[in-house]
Amino acid sequence: xxxxxxxxKQHLETDASVAEIEEALTDLGxxxxxxxxxxxxxxxxxxxxxxxxxxxxxxxKLKVCKVISNxxxxxxxxxxxxxxxxITVVLAKPGTYxxxxxxxxxxxxxxxxxxxxxxxxxxxxxxxDEHNGIIELxxxxxGENFADWLAANDPSKVDPVIEIAITPNRPDALGVRGIxxxxxxxxxxxxxxxxxxxxxxxxxxxxxxxxDDDTLDxxxxxxxxxxxxxxxxxSPEWLQQQLRAIGLRPISFLVDVTNWFTYDLNRPLHVFDxxxxxxxLRVHRAKGxxxxxxxxxxxxxxxxxxMVISDDKTVESIAGIMGGADTGCTEDTVNVFVESAxxxxxxxxYAGRALKINSDARYRFERGxxxxxxxxxxxxxxxxxxxxxxGEASEVVQAGAVPxxxxxxxxxxxxxxxxxxxxxxESTQRQTLTALGFRLEGNMAHVPSWRPDVQGxxxxxxxxxxxxxxxxxxxxxxxxxxxxxxxxxLTEGQTRQKNARRTAAALGYNECVTYSFIDREAATLxxxxxxxxxxxxxxxxxxxHMRPAxxxxxxxxxxxxxxxxxxxxxxxxxxxxxxxxxxxxxxxLVSGVLIGRTGPKDVHGTSRPVDVYDAKADVExxxxxxxxxxxxxxxxxxxxxxxxGRHGKVCLGPKKVLAVFGExxxxxxxxxxxxxxxxxxxVWLDEIPTPKNKSSTRPALAAxxxxxxxxxxxxxxxxxxxxxxxxxxxxxxDKVLITDVRVFDEFIGGSLGEGKKSLAVTVRLQPKDKTxxxxxxxAVSAKIVDKVAKATGGTLRx
Numbered sequence: 001x002x003x004x005x006x007x008x009k010q011h012l013e014t015d016a017s018v019a020e021i022e023e024a025l026t027d028l029g030x031x032x033x034x035x036x037x038x039x040x041x042x043x044x045x046x047x048x049x050x051x052x053x054x055x056x057x058x059x060x061k062l063k064v065c066k067v068i069s070n071x072x073x074x075x076x077x078x079x080x081x082x083x084x085x086x087i088t089v090v091l092a093k094p095g096t097y098x099x100x101x102x103x104x105x106x107x108x109x110x111x112x113x114x115x116x117x118x119x120x121x122x123x124x125x126x127x128x129d130e131h132n133g134i135i136e137l138x139x140x141x142x143g144e145n146f147a148d149w150l151a152a153n154d155p156s157k158v159d160p161v162i163e164i165a166i167t168p169n170r171p172d173a174l175g176v177r178g179i180x181x182x183x184x185x186x187x188x189x190x191x192x193x194x195x196x197x198x199x200x201x202x203x204x205x206x207x208x209x210x211x212d213d214d215t216l217d218x219x220x221x222x223x224x225x226x227x228x229x230x231x232x233x234x235s236p237e238w239l240q241q242q243l244r245a246i247g248l249r250p251i252s253f254l255v256d257v258t259n260w261f262t263y264d265l266n267r268p269l270h271v272f273d274x275x276x277x278x279x280x281l282r283v284h285r286a287k288g289x290x291x292x293x294x295x296x297x298x299x300x301x302x303x304x305x306x307m308v309i310s311d312d313k314t315v316e317s318i319a320g321i322m323g324g325a326d327t328g329c330t331e332d333t334v335n336v337f338v339e340s341a342x343x344x345x346x347x348x349x350y351a352g353r354a355l356k357i358n359s360d361a362r363y364r365f366e367r368g369x370x371x372x373x374x375x376x377x378x379x380x381x382x383x384x385x386x387x388x389x390x391g392e393a394s395e396v397v398q399a400g401a402v403p404x405x406x407x408x409x410x411x412x413x414x415x416x417x418x419x420x421x422x423x424x425x426e427s428t429q430r431q432t433l434t435a436l437g438f439r440l441e442g443n444m445a446h447v448p449s450w451r452p453d454v455q456g457x458x459x460x461x462x463x464x465x466x467x468x469x470x471x472x473x474x475x476x477x478x479x480x481x482x483x484x485x486x487x488x489x490l491t492e493g494q495t496r497q498k499n500a501r502r503t504a505a506a507l508g509y510n511e512c513v514t515y516s517f518i519d520r521e522a523a524t525l526x527x528x529x530x531x532x533x534x535x536x537x538x539x540x541x542x543x544x545h546m547r548p549a550x551x552x553x554x555x556x557x558x559x560x561x562x563x564x565x566x567x568x569x570x571x572x573x574x575x576x577x578x579x580x581x582x583x584x585x586x587x588x589l590v591s592g593v594l595i596g597r598t599g600p601k602d603v604h605g606t607s608r609p610v611d612v613y614d615a616k617a618d619v620e621x622x623x624x625x626x627x628x629x630x631x632x633x634x635x636x637x638x639x640x641x642x643x644x645g646r647h648g649k650v651c652l653g654p655k656k657v658l659a660v661f662g663e664x665x666x667x668x669x670x671x672x673x674x675x676x677x678x679x680x681x682x683v684w685l686d687e688i689p690t691p692k693n694k695s696s697t698r699p700a701l702a703a704x705x706x707x708x709x710x711x712x713x714x715x716x717x718x719x720x721x722x723x724x725x726x727x728x729x730x731x732x733x734d735k736v737l738i739t740d741v742r743v744f745d746e747f748i749g750g751s752l753g754e755g756k757k758s759l760a761v762t763v764r765l766q767p768k769d770k771t772x773x774x775x776x777x778x779a780v781s782a783k784i785v786d787k788v789a790k791a792t793g794g795t796l797r798x
Contacts, residue, residue: 001164001165001166001174001263002161002162002163002245002246002247002263003161003162003176003179003263004159004160004161004162004242004245004246005018005159006155006156006242007159007242007264008021008176008179008180008183010176010264011180011181011191011192011194012180012188012189012190012191013189013190013191014183014188014190015189016183016188016189018035018037018162020188021162021183021188022035022162024183024186024188025164025179025182025183027186027470027471028182028183028186028466028467029170029466030164030165030166030170030173030179030182031164032162032163033163033164033165035161035162035163036160036161036163037158037160038126038160039147039150039151039158040147041097041099041125041126042125042146042147042158043145043147044092044093044096044097045090045092045096045120045125045145045146045147046069046070046090046091046143046144046145047088047089047090047091047137047141047143047144047145048067048068048088048089048090048091048119048142048143049068049086049087049089049142050065050066050067050084050085050086050087050119051066051067051068051073051085051086052065053065053066053085056077056110056111057111057112057113058112058113059110059111061079062077062078062079063079063083063084064077064113065077065078067089067091067117067119068142069091069093069142069143070142070143074117075113075114075115076091076117077108077110077111077114077115078118078134080119080121080132080133081132081133082134083133083134088136088137088138088139088140089119089120089134089135089136090119090120090125090135090137090146091117091118091119091120092105092117092118092119092120093105093116094106094107094116096117096118098118098120098124098125099124099125099126100121100123100124100126101124105117105118119134119135120134120135121133122135127157139153156238156241159241159245161245161246164179168367169453170453171266171364171367171368171369171450171452171453172266172370172450172451174263174363174364174367175263175264175265175266176264176265177194177264177266178450180192181435181436181437182467184435185432185435185436185467186467186469191435194265196376196379196380197383198379198382198383199225199383199386199393200393201393201394201395201396202392202394203228203392203394203395204394204395205224205225205226205337205394205395205397207224207226207274207277207279207280207281208397209222209224209280209281209282209283209397210280210282210283211282211283211284211400212282212283212284212285214284214285215283215284215285215307216400217347218285218343218344218347219283219307219319219320219341219342219343219344219400220342220371220400220401220402220403221341221342221374221399221400221401221402221403222283222339222341222342222398222399222400223339223340223374223375223378223396223398224281224337224338224339224340224378224396224397224398225338225378225382225393225394225395225396225397226274226335226337226393226394226397227336227382227385227391227392227393227394228334228335228391228392228394229334229335229390229391229392230254230333230334230336230385230386230389230390230391231334231389231390231391232252232253232254232329232331232332232389233252233331233389234250234252234253235250235252235256235257235388236253236388239253239256239260240256242260243256243259243260252329252330252331253389254271254329254333254336254385254389255271255329257269257271257381257385258270258271258381259360261377261380261381262360262361262364263360265373265377266364266369266370267369267370267373267374267377267380267381268320268360268364268369269338269340269377269378269381270317270338270361271329271336271337271338271339272316272317272323272327272329272336272337272338272339273327273328273329273330273333273336274336274337275333275334275335276327277311277316277327277337278312278314279312279313280312281309281310281311281337282309282311283307283308283319283341283399284308285304285305285306285307286303286304286305286308286315287304288302288304288305289301289302290302290308290314290315291315292308292316292318292324293325293326294318294322294323295323295325295328296357297325300318300355302315302318302355303354303355306318306319306351306354306355307319307320307343309339317339318357319348319351320348320351320361320362320365321348321351321352321357321359321361321362321365322357322359322362336385338378338381338382339378340374340377340378340381341374342369342371342374342402342403343365345366345367345368346366348362348365348366349362349366352366368452369450370449371403371405371449372402372405372450373449374402375398375402378396405447405449405452406446406447407447408441408446408447409444409445409447409454409456409457409459410443410444411429411430411433411440411444411445411457412443412457413426413429415457415458415461416429416461416464416465419458419461420461420473421474422465422468422470422472422473424464424465428468429464432463432464432467432468433445433460433463435467436451436463436467437451438460438463445460492690493588493685493686496626496627496685497574497588497590499625499626500574500590500622500626500685501574501590502625503621503622503625504572504574504590504592504622505572507570507618507621507622508570509570509571509572509592509618510569510572511571511572511573511574512553512554512571512573513575514547514550514553514554514556514557514573514575515543515553516546516547516575516576516578517535517538517543517544517546517547518544518546518547518552519541519542519543519545520534520544520545521671522552522556522672523548523552525668525671525672526547526548526549526551526552526639527548527549527640527641528545528547528548528549528579529545532581533545533546533579533580534581546581547577548577548578548579549589549682550573550575550577550589550591550682551593551641551664551680552672553573554571554573554592554680555593555669555672555678557571558571558593558595558678559672562673562674562675567595567596567675567676568595568596568597568599568600568676569593569594569595570592570593570594570595571593571595572590572591572593573590573592574589574590575588575589576588576589577589587684587686588684588685588686589682589683589684589685590622590683590685591680591682591683592615592618592619592622592680592681593664593678593680594610594614594615594618594679594680595674595676595677595678596609596676596677597610597676598614609677610677610678610679611677611679612646612647612648612661612662612663612679614679615661615679615680615681616648618661618681619650619661619681620650622659623650623658623659623683623688626683626685626688627691628658628688629652629689632650632651632652633650633652633653633728634648634649634650634651634724635648635649635651635724636648636722636724637649638660638662639660641664641668642660642662642663642664643662643663643664643666644665646662646663647660647661647663648661648662648724652689657684657687658683658687658688659681659682659683659684660681660682661679661680661681661682662681663677663678663679664678664679664680704766704767704768706767706768706769707771708739708764708765708767709764709765709767709772710762710763710764710765711763711765711777711781712744712760712761712762712763713730713760713761713781713784713785713788713796714745714758714759714760714761714796715759715760715761715789715794715795715796715797716752716756716757716758716796716797717756717757717758717759717792717793717794718755718756718792718793718794719748719756719757721757721759721792721793721794723743723746725791726743726759726788726791726792726794727741727742728791729787729788729790730763730784730787730788732787733780733783733787734780734783736768737765737767737780738763738764738780739765739766740763740764741761741762741764742761742762742764743759743760743761744760744761744762745758745759745760746759746760747760758797763784765777765780
């Protein structure tokens, strides 16, 4: 939305500067996008006087002039035909930039005569296209700034142009008067009245207007007046200047009037050449397939249901969007029919988009013009046409009725504090709303018809706060709910996720964030894919189920990286997996995968394929970081996607599983298209017991001065017995006294016979309160042998 300062002052009585207006508009929500100030490029030009002029000694069309400026007398060579003694001119001194020529004036020598500057023409200063001679001023003092002289004597030529951005909820600001109303409410001036003296009717119009019943929802009201005997031609200079300033090209007076009111009062109008209209006008819906050549000289094919205005023969206008060329006004137009109607915003928007027509009328109607101003807008236009182009006006032709937009909301002065945080007296709030056009009856505020965006009590508060300026809002700290040091914001679960994420990243893993939706095949591989976790309306076939684990997403990411040549990687994710489709049927996990080798190949051979112990070391580090107990059991029996002989469950008991680690099953790797060895781990965050001591400090060192004792045992067991079973059995004899059980030897074959093996372990006993005696050690040893025999069926090797 563009307008000039002088145009604004036609509606606003103000002495505010352009800078003050710019600041106020942006603060009011009408953001200023740019200001074109013609005076800025004229600041270096001053007024001078020619005191002597004589013919150039070596050129017939040049003159050597003596010019008096604020710096004294100077010599200028000039070729203008009107250069002569006694005239007042505009002087450009050396170093001055000439906008019309895009040059900077320097001291020159023209045909052997020095020239110290230039006397400018209007074209050279981009004031007009006149370039037949230099500017002759009727007044002005030597040394006076030319921009100041123009501001006082010809302000239209240095009229600043302001461009603002209009949000969709403020259609009232699409007219200069609406902008002036906001500025007046802010206190930057006084809003001038906008009354009109209607033109008295001289006759009854022989042209009528009707609206079809099925079109009343899109065009509830249509006003028009027939004017006979007008004389079309160029618009008045002031009107042309205002249109040019905002980028519109003056065409003819009758056309310019409609454009001017569109921007001045946000009232789009249309003028028909009445002599080209066959019969009467009818507002109806197109059947579809009709064609019309619009005022932009393009032909449009109408779709069924779009609103149009037709005469007795054909379609003459695309309603609310653009008129037809056949009934457009020309220099020969004598009789006109002026239209002012209200069109439904949504239907105009649909039609405009379908026809791909962007016009000022469509832009305003689809945002919402003032329906109550429809008849007044007509009278304003008719008055201007008759005053400038002559003619006689008919009685008003009306079809339909102005829609009722009346509504009122309660003004609760105290809500301003609760909603905005500003304390504004009730009297000020009422004055603000009144200045914006609201009508107050008691505590009820009646919304003006030009504000379709005000739809509730909160909007009244917003208007008051907007005019008062939200820049005055003072920040206040929220009061503390409890005295003392605030409690931690993060929950225990959030803290665990944070610590797990940081630890995995510190171990060298790269974090992934994958979709919670995966395909059925991948979900089935990891224990999901049933109807309970199936999406009713999936985004795609590859996102049909909620993920039962984090590993499918990590393996998919790994496969995509391997397809692009990255074979070795470490990936992890922290997130939720789902074991059902109801709220709460989810669990929080930390999962990681190691794929390929531990590092790039090198001459020292330090690079090796990743194995189960890499995953075990990493999962133990993550568990320690999130506060899991140090003493745990490693058991078998994990789900089918883990390698049956190369995995382990980290447990506090047979039923309390904290994590699982190991190699992934070869079948899973094949189905997920993973190449090379792959190990991983998963930690169930919600299964980690809450530590009794929630302090972040380390516990006291529990050192002992008693000697630890180690005893070695060698057991003969069946070859298929796992060493882990033997270790767990030995460690479970006395969980306080036995601190460590380690396997240090395995022997298969020889004298043991086929199907047997020997496992040797070291058991470390650490007394707490007294030194162990031989009897105590023998008793514990006997229990170890007995429990291992029961758990494994083995015997103590002789």
